[in-house]
Amino acid sequence: MRSHRGVxxxxxxxxxxxxxxxGAWLLSNGAGKHVPPQPSAAQxxxxxxxxxxxxxxxxxxxxxxxxxxxxDRIRIPSIRVSAPLMGLGLTKTGSLDVxxxxxxxxxxxxxAGTTPGETxxxxxxxxxxxxxxxxxxxxxGALKKGSTIEVDRRDGGTALFSVDAVEVYDTxxxxxxxxxxxxxxPELRVITCGGGYSRTTGYQGNVVVFAHLTGSR
Amino acid sequence: xxxxxxLLTGSALAAAAAGLVVTPAYxxxxxxxxxxxxxxxxxxxxxxxxxxxEDSGAAGDASAVGAGAFSLVPGTAEQDxxxxxxxxxxxxxxxxxxxxxxxxxxxxxxxxxVVTLTxxxxxxxxxxxxxxxxxxxxxxxxxxTAAGVSALAVAAAGGTWLLHRRARGDGI
Numbered sequence: 001m002r003s004h005r006g007v008x009x010x011x012x013x014x015x016x017x018x019x020x021x022x023g024a025w026l027l028s029n030g031a032g033k034h035v036p037p038q039p040s041a042a043q044x045x046x047x048x049x050x051x052x053x054x055x056x057x058x059x060x061x062x063x064x065x066x067x068x069x070x071x072d073r074i075r076i077p078s079i080r081v082s083a084p085l086m087g088l089g090l091t092k093t094g095s096l097d098v099x100x101x102x103x104x105x106x107x108x109x110x111x112a113g114t115t116p117g118e119t120x121x122x123x124x125x126x127x128x129x130x131x132x133x134x135x136x137x138x139x140x141g142a143l144k145k146g147s148t149i150e151v152d153r154r155d156g157g158t159a160l161f162s163v164d165a166v167e168v169y170d171t172x173x174x175x176x177x178x179x180x181x182x183x184x185x186p187e188l189r190v191i192t193c194g195g196g197y198s199r200t201t202g203y204q205g206n207v208v209v210f211a212h213l214t215g216s217r
Numbered sequence: 218x219x220x221x222x223x224l225l226t227g228s229a230l231a232a233a234a235a236g237l238v239v240t241p242a243y244x245x246x247x248x249x250x251x252x253x254x255x256x257x258x259x260x261x262x263x264x265x266x267x268x269x270x271e272d273s274g275a276a277g278d279a280s281a282v283g284a285g286a287f288s289l290v291p292g293t294a295e296q297d298x299x300x301x302x303x304x305x306x307x308x309x310x311x312x313x314x315x316x317x318x319x320x321x322x323x324x325x326x327x328x329x330x331v332v333t334l335t336x337x338x339x340x341x342x343x344x345x346x347x348x349x350x351x352x353x354x355x356x357x358x359x360x361x362t363a364a365g366v367s368a369l370a371v372a373a374a375g376g377t378w379l380l381h382r383r384a385r386g387d388g389i
Contacts, residue, residue, distance in 0.1 A: 009379070016375030019368045026365030034354040096343035101351065110343060125347050129354035138354060171346040180342035193350030203350045 036128050037142035038194055039166035039207060062185040063215045066117035069155035071109055074124055074190070078147045079139040085151075087111035088125065096125055096191070104135040114186075116151040117159035117213055121183045124151075128193040128203070137192035141166065141207045149188060149211050161188045161211035168194045170205045179208055186213035250317050250328035251297070257332060260306040263315075265289060266299035269326045270319035274298050282313040282330060289317055308332050 075082045088097045088108035099108040107126030114120030127135035149161040169175060179189055188211040195205025249269040257263055265277055267289065275289040279302045289300035300317075309332065316327045 009382070012375050012379060016372050016379065019372035019375065023365045023368030023370075023372055026361050026368060036350075036354060090341070090343055094341075094344040096347050098347060098349050112341060123343065125349055128350040129352065131351055131353040134354045135350075137349070169346070174346045176342065176344050180344075182342075191347050191349065193347070197352050197355055199352070202348075202352055206346045206349070 034129075034134060036134070036138050036140075036194060036207075039141050039143070039168055043143075043145055043166040045165040045167060045210065063160075063213045065119040065186045065213070066153070066157065066159060066216055067155070068115045068118045069153040069157070070111075071116045071122075071124075071151045071153050071159075073152040074107055075150040075152070076140075076143065076147065076190075077150070078144070079142055081136060081139070083107045083126065083136045085109050085124065096123065098125055098127065101127055101130040101135075104130055104132065107136050115153070116161070116188050117153060117157075117186055117216065119184070119186050121180060122151075122186075122188045123180065123191065124188065125191040128207070137190070137207075140190060140192045140209060141168070141194055143209055148214075149190065149209070151188070157216050159186075159213060160215045160217065162214045163209055163211045165210040167208050167210070168205050169208060170195060171203075174206070183212075187211065188213070249326035250315060252315055252328040252330050255329065255331060257304055257330065258334065259304055259308040259332060261304050262301060263304060263330060264299065264301045265315060265317065265328070266292075266297040267317055267319075267326050268297045269324055270298050270317075271321065273319055273321035275300075275317040275319045275326075277302070277315065277317040279313075279315050279330075281315065282308050282332060284308075304330075304332060310334050 070087075071085050073082065073084050083105050084107070086099055086106060086108045088099070088110050089112065091097050096110055097108070099106045104127070107124055109116065110123040110125075114122045116122040116124070126137040126140075128138050128140070129135050143163055143166050145163050145165065147163045149163065151159045151161070153159060169179070179191070188209075190209040190211070192207050193203035193205075194207035195203055197203050249267055251266045253264050253266075254261075263279075263284075265279075265287075267275060270289070270291070272291055274291045275298050277287040277289050277300050279285060279287060283305045284302040287300050287302040289298040291298050298317075298319075311332055313330045313332065314327050315330050316325060318325050
């Protein structure tokens with residue numbers, strides 16, 4: 001009788017300890033796993049060296065511009081992105097509009113601007129997450145310099161871009177000219193949300209990928 | 218700014234050249250030749266019309282811009298004689314005189330055509346940050362969270378039961 005009770009106690013103790021450990025692991029792991037990656041300072045633009053992007057070796061090796069053609073799809077193999085692109089306009093306040101949040105694998109491009117591959121600054125934007133979880137550009141902040149971005153164009157070609165920098169900018173001090181300003185060579189910006197997150201105001205900045213055209217196929 | 222200056226210089230030179238080269242054969246009435254669009258990029262199509270030739274057609278000359286001769290066919294019922302040509306893709310920016318000579322009476326009319334490089338599109342750049350996230354990814358996987366909470370509940374129940382036994386002095 002007494003030994004029966006001892007076995008029962010031991011079993012309950014074991015279950016309690018196991019449940020405690022697994023519960024703690026599930027909760028801590030579940031919460032930590034879904035923070036979008038953010039770029040490190042090493043992926044930033046090399047301001048320290050006073051490098052002018054237009055005179056850097058990369059600028060000189062830029063591929064010749066392609067004729068204008070709207071883009072259909074963006075692919076970033078290193079972070080497993082392959083998403084269709086929709087045309088985007090501006091909001092009433094002049095900021096870039098975004099694709100509908102409920103479509104998690106949809107990105108957009110600024111239709112009134114430069115088409116990707118043409119001389120100038122083409123702009124692509126997509127969500128980092130939506131109400132249900134991670135979205136198309138969740139891993140954008142993990143992109144590294146030199147990574148390839150491919151844009152399929154309606155003329156049947158694919159424009160190939162190489163990443164120059166990955167930056168994160170605070171919403172309150174967003175460098176419009178640097179991000180959206182005209183470029184003398186074919187360039188691309190890929191934008192999503194990033195920086196810190198506040199429950200009241202949401203993401204506090206944007207992750208911006210700077211890239212330039214290196215070729216086409 | 219520099220580009221504008223160069224463009225203007227080009228236009229002035231071209232206009233001067235046109236003025237020097239083209240000597241009117243029959244007294245230039247000028248200005249009676251409609252050119253549309255009046256400003257075009259190299260490779261663009263241009264329509265030309267004139268009401269100066271009454272019911273006859275006209276022989277057009279766009280050689281100033283490198284497009285050569287073209288013809289203006291008489292319009293029906295009081296409509297203008299009209300024709301067209303394509304600006305060669307190699308055309309340089311500038312202002313060119315397009316002339317037409319009426320088939321009857323030989324009256325000569327002219328109009329100006331401005332060739333510009335790809336019209337600099339007045340682009341409106343977006344401003345400010347982009348709203349591309351709501352933090353939905355940060356809450357974690359709801360299924361996993363629920364599992365974790367259940368496991369902790371089981372642990373709490375087990376712990377409570379064991380403590381109870383000890384407090385009752387049943388011994389472990």
